[in-house]
Amino acid sequence: MSTTAIPYPTQRANTAIIYLKEIKYEFLKLLRTRSFSLSVIGFPVMFYSIFGLANRHAESGNVHFAKYLLGGYACFGLVGAALFGIGVGLAMERASGWLEVKQASPMPPLAYLLAKCTTAIAFGLIIVSILTALGIAFGGVHLTALEFAKMLGMTIVGSTCFASMGLLLALVVPANAAPGIVNLIYLPMSFASGLWIPIEFLPKFLQRLAPIFPTYHLAQLMESIFGYQNATPLSSHWIGLAGFTALMLGSAWLLFNRAQQNA
Amino acid sequence: MATTATIPVVRSAAPQNFTPPLAAAQPVAQLTSVIKRYKATTALDGLSLALRPGEVVALLGPNGAGKSTAVRLMLGLTSPTSGQARIFGADPRDPATRTRVGAMLQVARIPETLKVREHIDLFRSYYPHPLPYAEIVKIAQLQGIEDRLFGQLSGGQKQRVLFALALCGDPDLIFLDEPTVGLDIEARRGLWAQIRSLAARGKTVLLTTHYLEEADALAHRIVVINKGRIVSEGTPSEIKSSTTGRKIRCHTTLTAGYLRTLPTVTAVEASGEHITVTATHAENVVRAMLTADTNLSSLEITSPALEDAFLELTSI
Numbered sequence: 001m002s003t004t005a006i007p008y009p010t011q012r013a014n015t016a017i018i019y020l021k022e023i024k025y026e027f028l029k030l031l032r033t034r035s036f037s038l039s040v041i042g043f044p045v046m047f048y049s050i051f052g053l054a055n056r057h058a059e060s061g062n063v064h065f066a067k068y069l070l071g072g073y074a075c076f077g078l079v080g081a082a083l084f085g086i087g088v089g090l091a092m093e094r095a096s097g098w099l100e101v102k103q104a105s106p107m108p109p110l111a112y113l114l115a116k117c118t119t120a121i122a123f124g125l126i127i128v129s130i131l132t133a134l135g136i137a138f139g140g141v142h143l144t145a146l147e148f149a150k151m152l153g154m155t156i157v158g159s160t161c162f163a164s165m166g167l168l169l170a171l172v173v174p175a176n177a178a179p180g181i182v183n184l185i186y187l188p189m190s191f192a193s194g195l196w197i198p199i200e201f202l203p204k205f206l207q208r209l210a211p212i213f214p215t216y217h218l219a220q221l222m223e224s225i226f227g228y229q230n231a232t233p234l235s236s237h238w239i240g241l242a243g244f245t246a247l248m249l250g251s252a253w254l255l256f257n258r259a260q261q262n263a
Numbered sequence: 264m265a266t267t268a269t270i271p272v273v274r275s276a277a278p279q280n281f282t283p284p285l286a287a288a289q290p291v292a293q294l295t296s297v298i299k300r301y302k303a304t305t306a307l308d309g310l311s312l313a314l315r316p317g318e319v320v321a322l323l324g325p326n327g328a329g330k331s332t333a334v335r336l337m338l339g340l341t342s343p344t345s346g347q348a349r350i351f352g353a354d355p356r357d358p359a360t361r362t363r364v365g366a367m368l369q370v371a372r373i374p375e376t377l378k379v380r381e382h383i384d385l386f387r388s389y390y391p392h393p394l395p396y397a398e399i400v401k402i403a404q405l406q407g408i409e410d411r412l413f414g415q416l417s418g419g420q421k422q423r424v425l426f427a428l429a430l431c432g433d434p435d436l437i438f439l440d441e442p443t444v445g446l447d448i449e450a451r452r453g454l455w456a457q458i459r460s461l462a463a464r465g466k467t468v469l470l471t472t473h474y475l476e477e478a479d480a481l482a483h484r485i486v487v488i489n490k491g492r493i494v495s496e497g498t499p500s501e502i503k504s505s506t507t508g509r510k511i512r513c514h515t516t517l518t519a520g521y522l523r524t525l526p527t528v529t530a531v532e533a534s535g536e537h538i539t540v541t542a543t544h545a546e547n548v549v550r551a552m553l554t555a556d557t558n559l560s561s562l563e564i565t566s567p568a569l570e571d572a573f574l575e576l577t578s579i
Contacts, residue, residue: 012359013362014388018388018389021384025377025381029377030376032376032412033375093374096372098370100335100340101366101368104340104364
């Protein structure tokens with residue numbers, strides 16, 4: 001028998017498997033958390049049924065109301081999933097000490113963040129698919145396969161942008177106040193950006209205020225898939241959304257580093 | 264230098280029931296003169312601590328003594344204001360170091376909608392050489408509750424799951440931060456048996472507790488800390504004898520040999536003209552001493568400062 005000391009194997013665990021399991025369990029966890037899954041899916045479905053499907057025959061010019069609102073409530077739904085899933089979820093895990101248990105383990109920190117972001121995207125895709133099915137079945141909405149594919153693509157983009165806002169909120173907001181604060185930001189911002197009723201129906205001052213909200217730019221990009229966007233050039237919305245995301249991620253990075261130094 | 268003379272510092276050269284496998288072995292974990300300040304408060308004030316391979320050490324102290332801070336430093340969750348924390352001679356934040364360390368921390372809430380099986384599956388994936396799933400379940404006694412959601416478990420079961428997560432990577436070094444806090448007697452003893460089984464597997468364990476009884480039941484060595492400093496250190500029996508009872512200091516002709524025969528006397532020390540007797544029932548001993556030596560003088564009876572701390576520590 002050899003008596004040579006065996007150096008401790010220092011290789012890492014299979015990173016791809018960590019990422020996949022982290023995503024799988026993050027999704028399962030939120031799906032089983034009824035207070036989350038029922039409300040983030042239920043509210044857009046309920047509002048779209050009330051305001052969108054009820055207006056199935058309403059048209060103005062070439063704009064079909066139920067189809068226009070499909071874009072609006074798609075944005076409303078995906079933003080909610082990102083802000084509540086990440087903003088509230090991460091704030092709670094930070095406050096309860098669970099995040100520290102994860103940080104003390106060899107889990108790659110990026111796997112944790114990526115799992116949260118991917119789960120937000122997955123919920124966004126589920127919500128948008130349900131709304132689209134409802135619109136087609138009960139709202140008289142006609143949608144080409146290409147339009148639907150573009151909606152899903154826009155959902156992935158939007159979920160990622162608002163995931164960055166969720167991340168920042170989780171770092172700033174105390175956990176027990178997080179659901180209330182997220183609602184106070186999310187609901188007025190959604191209304192003022194024309195996610196609930198078309199922006200043209202809002203008071204003039206709100207219409208002028210709208211470009212400061214990231215949800216407005218997301219909604220305009222979503223509506224542009226149907227050709228329903230307003231006169232503003234599309235590139236300005238892309239810039240608005242990208243700038244917002246960069247601002248959120250940058251602030252989150254700064255705050256996180258400051259918190260680490262004071263820890 | 265400020266005097267802290269009433270606190271007995273017992274340093275043990277040879278723990279009674281533990282012999283390090285390699286006398287000169289490098290410490291598994293080491294804090295060197297660590298000072299940790301949070302804004303106005305000083306959590307650790309020059310703490311030095313070394314864990315030898317295979318040793319179970321209890322960090323004992325009241326709430327706010329700095330126990331959890333010491334653990335968080337060794338896990339690389341926070342950095343020292345000054346001084347150094349090393350694990351296996353390396354930085355505790357190094358991912359390679361973390362694959363050899365397990366931690367059971369105080370957590371208010373862990374995701375409640377995942378099953379026990381799923382929590383373990385995820386944590387096992389973090390490590391290059393995880394312990395087999397069945398073995399984790401066996402050690403932490405989770406048979407029969409593997410498919411329950413975490414939120415449906417009792418307090419004792421939840422602690423066992425956290426314990427299981429600390430074992431997932433088959434770590435060489437395990438930190439248990441107040442592992443039995445909030446558990447009833449039965450659940451506490453169950454977890455003790457599991458912690459003992461770790462020691463039997465040759466793991467190095469650092470546990471924090473504010474129960475002297477728990478430290479006594481589990482540890483080879485107890486380090487008592489308060490206000491971020493070590494106040495006493497030794498084997499459980501050394502710590503107990505140095506903390507139970509009061510000190511009777513006086514000038515007497517009675518011999519140390521006679522004084523040791525008096526009931527409840529645990530220690531007798533002569534220093535110059537004075538003699539110090541430690542006894543659990545100081546009143547009875549003093550009565551006997553005064554009867555035996557009518558010339559006894561300069562009588563002083565003191566409680567070690569540590570005992571005050573232990574009144575809280577030992578009350579379960």
